[in-house]
Amino acid sequence: xxxxxxxxxxxxxxxxxxxxxxxxxxxxxxxxxxxxxxxxxxxxxxxxxxxxxxxxxxxxxxxxxxxxxxxxxxxxxxxxxxxxxxxxxxxxxxxxxxxxxxxxxxxxxxxxxxxxxxxxxxxxxxxxxxxxxxxxxxxxxxxxxxxxxxxxxxxxxxxxxxxxxxxxxxxxxxxxxxxxxxxxxxxxxxxxxxxxxxxxxxxxxxxxxxxxxxxxxxxxxxxxxxxxxxxxxxxxxxxxxxxxxxxxxxxxxxxxxxxxxxxxxxxxxxxxxxxxxxxxxxxxxxxxxxxxxxxxxxxxxxxxxxxxxxxxxxxxxxxxxxxxxxxxxxxxxxxxxxxxxxxxxxxxxxxxxxxxxxxxxxxxxxxxxxxxxxxxxxxxxxxxxxxxxxxxxxxxxxxxxxxxxxxxxxxxxxxxxxxxxxxxxxxxxxxxxxxxxxxxxxxxxxxxxxxxxxxxxx
Amino acid sequence: xxxxxxxxxxxxxxxxxxxxxxxxxxxxxxxxxxxxxxxxxxxxxxxxxxxxxxxxxxxxxxxxxxxxxxxxxxxxxxxxxxxxxxxxxxxxxxxxxxxxxxxxxxxxxxxxxxxxxxxxxxxxxxxxxxxxxxxxxxxxxxxxxxxxxxxxxxxxxxxxxxxxxxxxxxxxxxxxxxxxxxxxxxxxxxxxxxxxxxxxxx
Numbered sequence: 001x002x003x004x005x006x007x008x009x010x011x012x013x014x015x016x017x018x019x020x021x022x023x024x025x026x027x028x029x030x031x032x033x034x035x036x037x038x039x040x041x042x043x044x045x046x047x048x049x050x051x052x053x054x055x056x057x058x059x060x061x062x063x064x065x066x067x068x069x070x071x072x073x074x075x076x077x078x079x080x081x082x083x084x085x086x087x088x089x090x091x092x093x094x095x096x097x098x099x100x101x102x103x104x105x106x107x108x109x110x111x112x113x114x115x116x117x118x119x120x121x122x123x124x125x126x127x128x129x130x131x132x133x134x135x136x137x138x139x140x141x142x143x144x145x146x147x148x149x150x151x152x153x154x155x156x157x158x159x160x161x162x163x164x165x166x167x168x169x170x171x172x173x174x175x176x177x178x179x180x181x182x183x184x185x186x187x188x189x190x191x192x193x194x195x196x197x198x199x200x201x202x203x204x205x206x207x208x209x210x211x212x213x214x215x216x217x218x219x220x221x222x223x224x225x226x227x228x229x230x231x232x233x234x235x236x237x238x239x240x241x242x243x244x245x246x247x248x249x250x251x252x253x254x255x256x257x258x259x260x261x262x263x264x265x266x267x268x269x270x271x272x273x274x275x276x277x278x279x280x281x282x283x284x285x286x287x288x289x290x291x292x293x294x295x296x297x298x299x300x301x302x303x304x305x306x307x308x309x310x311x312x313x314x315x316x317x318x319x320x321x322x323x324x325x326x327x328x329x330x331x332x333x334x335x336x337x338x339x340x341x342x343x344x345x346x347x348x349x350x351x352x353x354x355x356x357x358x359x360x361x362x363x364x365x366x367x368x369x370x371x372x373x374x375x376x377x378x379x380x381x382x383x384x385x386x387x388x389x390x391x392x393x394x395x396x397x398x399x400x401x402x403x404x405x406x407x408x409x410x411x412x413x414x415x416x417x418x419x420x421x422x423x424x425x426x427x428x429x430x431x432x433x434x435x436x437x438x439x440x441x442x443x444x445x446x447x448x449x450x451x452x453x454x455x456x457x458x
Numbered sequence: 459x460x461x462x463x464x465x466x467x468x469x470x471x472x473x474x475x476x477x478x479x480x481x482x483x484x485x486x487x488x489x490x491x492x493x494x495x496x497x498x499x500x501x502x503x504x505x506x507x508x509x510x511x512x513x514x515x516x517x518x519x520x521x522x523x524x525x526x527x528x529x530x531x532x533x534x535x536x537x538x539x540x541x542x543x544x545x546x547x548x549x550x551x552x553x554x555x556x557x558x559x560x561x562x563x564x565x566x567x568x569x570x571x572x573x574x575x576x577x578x579x580x581x582x583x584x585x586x587x588x589x590x591x592x593x594x595x596x597x598x599x600x601x602x603x604x605x606x607x608x609x610x611x612x613x614x615x616x617x618x619x620x621x622x623x624x625x626x627x628x629x630x631x632x633x634x635x636x637x638x639x640x641x642x643x644x645x646x647x648x649x650x651x652x653x654x655x656x657x658x659x660x
Contacts, residue, residue: 236485261588261595275492
């Protein structure tokens with residue numbers, strides 16, 4: 001570790017992995033509820049399990065992004081973090097607030113939680129992914145601002161690299177677009193319209209900048225390729241991301257009551273969203289092929305390459321499958337959306353966070369890379385989780401195609417619930433594959449505790 | 459071009475070894491290909507939409523001003539020529555001349571924006587918008603998307619002009635200048651497809 005203050009990243013990474021476990025457990029619970037409807041009812045109804053599953057995902061990825069920034073920024077800026085104490089204080093505030101929110105979801109009915117937390121002051125709750133109580137939302141803003149202040153001050157006093165600037169742009173964008181979660185117009189069209197400014201402009205906009213910066217950082221470290229070359233590609237990728245991603249928001253505006261031109265704009269621009277992801281894959285493989293050093297951390301390199309491929313498949317190809325308006329007319333909100341969501345989040349954001357953790361954690365623990373034995377185990381977890389996710393996606397895609405066929409395309413369409421019965425086999429297969437994913441995650445965590453010969457940090 | 463040159467990301471490394479490599483940086487060519495793909499998809503969508511309502515498109519095309527479009531074509535082609543002259547001048551170490559050619563290209567670009575702006579003002583005054591009909595949706599979207607590319611291209615040219623004046627480019631170190639120049643040619647090329655497609659072809 002080059003700078004002492006980078007150490008604040010460690011608790012963030014540990015919390016991220018802990019919450020990741022929670023996310024997967026709730027995923028398994030609701031996966032089972034798809035086929036055994038009253039499983040854990042009334043203690044954990046499906047809607048609560050779903051809320052916890054998606055909210056935990058977002059929160060642990062945010063922990064991962066913050067940890068990544070705290071690790072990367074001092075090294076990029078070549079100076080100690082502005083305030084390590086502030087970073088640690090924010091860690092505890094965020095963790096406690098997050099935990100209390102989840103406890104709130106699980107222990108009191110959602111409507112009671114809304115009453116208890118002052119939702120009547122400013123109504124922001126009750127919308128998918130933005131279910132957090134008002135005080136949690138305010139807490140997120142406070143933590144984000146303190147975090148941004150901390151890393152921005154660090155960059156301002158130190159070296160300004162392209163990677164740091166792209167990362168800052170992404171993180172500031174993340175905070176700014178979250179502010180739209182406080183805007184809740186009573187007109188449902190406008191409500192949905194701006195809701196996507198948080199949801200879409202996060203994952204298909206500013207988060208991609210964060211993804212690009214993290215990937216570029218790890219690639220510089222493990223390949224030793226000139227910063228100049230890597231930064232040039234980073235710029236090309238983020239420009240393509242912004243062009244396709246921002247106007248691509250239109251693929252959510254097909255059927256919500258917005259003007260018809262969105263069907264054209266959304267279809268055309270979002271059809272091209274796979275390009276930056278493809279560029280990212282080419283970029284990652286090219287850099288690794290042109291490497292100028294053999295970095296001892298092979299696991300981190302594997303995660304970096306995996307991010308490129310899986311993000312392209314999950315976000316790019318599976319997004320394209322149902323992004324054109326005439327196709328989306330049939331597939332909207334079906335299991336095809338769920339298939340895309342799973343592989344895109346895993347391939348793009350889960351993998352890039354695990355990639356930076358894989359690179360940074362050994363350094364934070366005082367060595368350049370983990371022992372060979374630990375790395376082999378980590379690579380096993382990579383393949384277990386990745387292959388499990390591929391199959392989860394394939395089963396959900398099959399379920400989605402059948403669902404669209406039976407429920408929407410047929411001359412004698414079935415009802416929603418009758419259709420669900422028909423595709424339950426795929427839900428069962430998805431659930432068992434989910435168990436394999438959990439096993440992969442357990443192996444991943446176990447790899448942190450494997451000892452063996454290690455090399456000292458450079 | 460041999461494969462090693464195609465696979466190389468930093469054009470500077472291989473400029474000697476691969477004389478047939480395209481001018482400018484490979485990254486900008488990748489970017490240009492992606493841009494052309496966006497426009498190509500847009501043009502195909504236009505063509506498909508037109509086949510569904512040929513009559514509407516034929517009538518609506520009559521409402522456009524082909525003279526303004528033709529003038530803009532002349533302006534953009536001229537500006538591309540100026541940019542090419544600028545690269546040649548800088549290659550021949552005539553930096554002042556090169557900077558002047560870039561200014562001339564910028565002036566042509568500015569002329570394009572002015573003419574296009576007047577056309578837009580005219581249409582907006584008639585109350586035409588994206589929801590008027592499918593033809594105008596395409597006309598406004600396509601031309602405005604291209605308009606934004608002209609603005610971006612002019613920013614690039616301004617940066618190049620600044621760089622030429624400060625002596626950043628010389629023979630053997632032209633990659634940056636050439637990259638900006640090929641980008642501008644792309645902006646020109648797109649208009650050369652857009653103008654006949656939307657204004658002229660019936």
